[in-house]
Amino acid sequence: MLALSLALAGTALAETDRVTPVQEDYARNCQGCHRADGMGAFGSVPRLRGFVGLFTQLPEGRDYLIRVPGVVWAMLDDERLTRLMNWLLATYSPEELAPDFRPYSVDEIRRARKRPLADVQQVRARLIVELQRRGLVPPGEDGLVSARRAE
């Protein structure tokens, strides 16, 4: 029994070693809704995978991403949140990023957090329409209809 617990403790340790702190920040603060694979939840939580980067194609979209409640109110300081947002985009949606995308700066994140969006739903809907109009998102797609369906 002791040998088994020691072996298990060893595994846990090895796993913690492999997880970098930024992934841990995602796991603790975002994954409950957006899921580990970034596929969200059908109709309620948008998928990040293969989608979230699209917003950076619009100036207002870049701003939108860092003013949604889940980001603004994250229990992380500005430095860690900046690192998390840049990691999230590079990990889940590198293909969709604007060609001239510049990573977020700590200052940009700090300022955005002072201006949380009051009308998230409306701003998001408007941005989706604009992405569709530009042919970047197919008609009917909004990142919610293509999120994970309950099994």
Ligand code: HEC
């Ligand atoms: C309680 C569930 C929940 C948690 C926790 C959460 N989010 Fe979200 N997130 C949402 C929902 C729902 C939206 C859609 C906009 C809205 O209604 O807020 C969203 C939108 C977003 C968006 C904009 C993309 C889009 O398609 O609208 C980003 C970026 C984002 N979240 C990142 C994060 C990050 C980073 C964290 C962790 C620090 C996080 N979220 C935690 C539910 C959540």
